[in-house]
Amino acid sequence: MARPAAPGTPVAGWKVHIVRQLRQRDRTQKALFLDLVPAYNHLLEKAELLDKFSEKLQLEPNDVTPTTHQGPWEEESVPDLDQVPALATLRVKWQEKEEGLRLVCGEMAYQVVEKSAALGTLELQLQERQNRLAALEARVAQLREERVLQAQQVEEQQARNAVQRAAYEELRALAGLREAALRQLQEEARDLLERLLQRKARAAAERNLCNERRERAKQAQVSQELKKAAKRTVSISERPNTPGGGIREEAVAVAAEPEPLDSEACEKWKRPFRSASATSLTLSHCVDVVKGLLDFKKRRGHSIGGAPEHRYQSIPVCVAARLPTRAQDVLDAHLSEVNAVCFGPSGSLLATGGADCLIHLWNVVGGRLKANQTLEGAGGSITSVDFDPSGSQVLAATYNRAAHLWKVGEIQSKETLSGHKDKVTAAKFKLTRHHAVTGSRDRTVKEWDLGRAYCSRTINVLSYCNDVVCGDHIIISGHNDQKIRFWDSRGPHCIQVIPVQGRVTSLSLSHDQLHLLSCSRDDTLKVIDLRVSNIRQVFRADGFRCGSDWTKAVFSPDRSYALAGSWDGALYIWDVDTGKLESSLWGPHCAAINAVAWCCSGSCVVSVDQGRKVVLWH
Secondary structure, eight states, X not given: OOOOOOTTSTTHHHHHHHHHXXXXXXXXXXHHHHHHHHHHHHHHHHHHHHHHHHHHHHHHHHHOOSOXXXXXXXXXXXXHHHTHHHHHHHHHHHHHHHHHHHHHHHHHHHHHHHHHHHHHHHHHHHHHHHHHHHHHHHHHHHHHHHHHHHHXXXXXXXXXXXXXXXHHHXXXXXXXXXXXXXXXXXXXXXXXXXXXXXXXXXXXXXXXXHHHHHHHHHHHHHHHXXXXXXXXXXXXXXXXXXXXXXXXXXXXXXXXXXXXXXXXHHXXXXXXXXXXXXXXXXXXXXHHHHHHHHHHHHHTTOOSSXXXXXXXXXXXXOSSOOOOOSEEEEEEOSSSOEEEEEEOTTSSEEEEEETTSOEEEEEEETTEEEEEEEEOOOOSOEEEEEEOTTSSEEEEEETTSEEEEEETXXXXXXXXXXXXXSOEEEEEEOSSTTEEEEEETTSEEEEEETTTTEEEEEEEOSSOEEEEEEOSSEEEEEETTSEEEEEETTSSSEEEEEEOSSOEEEEEEOTTSSEEEEEETTTEEEXXXXXXXXXXXXXXXXXXXXXXXXXXXXXXXXXXEEEEEOTTSEEEEEETTTOOEEEEEEOSOOSOEEEEEEOTTSSOEEEEETTSEEEEEO
């Protein structure tokens, strides 16, 4: 028998139930079997009795004789003869009953055999279940042991967790103290920086004031010296061998040198040499005055005879931008969608960047785009391209968490500006070619010193940055949290926030840096007047929708128009002054337009789309 499970264990209930059911079944089958055996024995006894009675009936007809009996039996002899047929009939009936009883006994015997076989099967099943029950009990015992081990491990882990929790609380308290100390140090550093900036500003103001006073004093002194020199006269001999001739040659040689001098002043001290009359002028004093003027000019930044300074090439000036009317040239420029486009300062060089990690440079010649060069080494999808003010360098933002710098004419990247922790969405040059700004989805904007290729400043901008633009001393960033933030490039703080309706996809700064154009996912363009920090115009149009989170919109070079591309491949142009839709152009674009660019001369427009096309409009 299976030993009962201890009460309170998880398996005690079903084990007791199985044992109870098996016992109930055994009792029921045993009762049936015990009822069947006496019935079977009773039938066997009846069968034996019927056999004996039938044998007796078979012998009785043979014993019947015609003899007479004496005494009282004589009277009954006649009736016995009359009952012979009845006995035969009775014998037949008993034989039939015997046959029926035999059939019943056979059936009963067959049933007994079947019941015995079923009982044996049930006993085998009971044995199997008892074996399974024993195995399950063994498994339960094993699981109990494992449970005990697991409980011990849980207790040990809880103890370790308690120790670690205590250590964590200590570290948290220490971190709180450190954070408080860090905030205090940051505040002190901020105060020190502000005081340093104030002192530098005061020192610069004092130095400028001193320099201005010194220059004014020097100018007054030079003016007085020139006036004195103009009033004095000397007698000069006309003989070539006299010492005066040599002196005159020296004076003339010196006087011929300073071309930038004021012509009126030169005439004042040159006038006495035109007459051969007796004049009294000390030539050495004149030479000293001229040398002083030359030194003064050099100190003011006018170098004499020095190497010529490097100057940028001339940039076309846009007097009035012309509205594009038709598509002049269409190219499948990239292997996949094109995300960025930018004109160079001269207007004759164009850069496009796409998701194929390549930047193509194009020459704009005769209303056509001719391939110039392909820049490689980006390592990720291009999201933004920009030329430096000289047009000799190209800066691109990529999805491989870095910005890359190329020199026009070189295929491979010159510098890699790495440091962001997520995709870089914007990269722009500042007003000089040696500094740049990048924005990223890691919620930071970084300033870079390109001369030394290192990050000079990191600004936490609180939200995904989709685009940046740079002014004289300001950085403007557009974000996913529907805000435009203004940062002073000389300080660490955000100086202004302008909320807009919708995620900002692009920013464009006018050439006079007085107006800002923003494009956002609420399918509107907004013109912000930076002089009053207020939204001046909001542009909408039926059918215009931004096709992506990086859809770019731009001002025309003269700030008369605002240009943007829509999700259906159309260009929309608004008049900035009136706020009305000036024109909408439908052309070869079959996919959403990602970016547009307006030539700095105002004569042409380029648009790029998600279907690999670059279109030049005139």
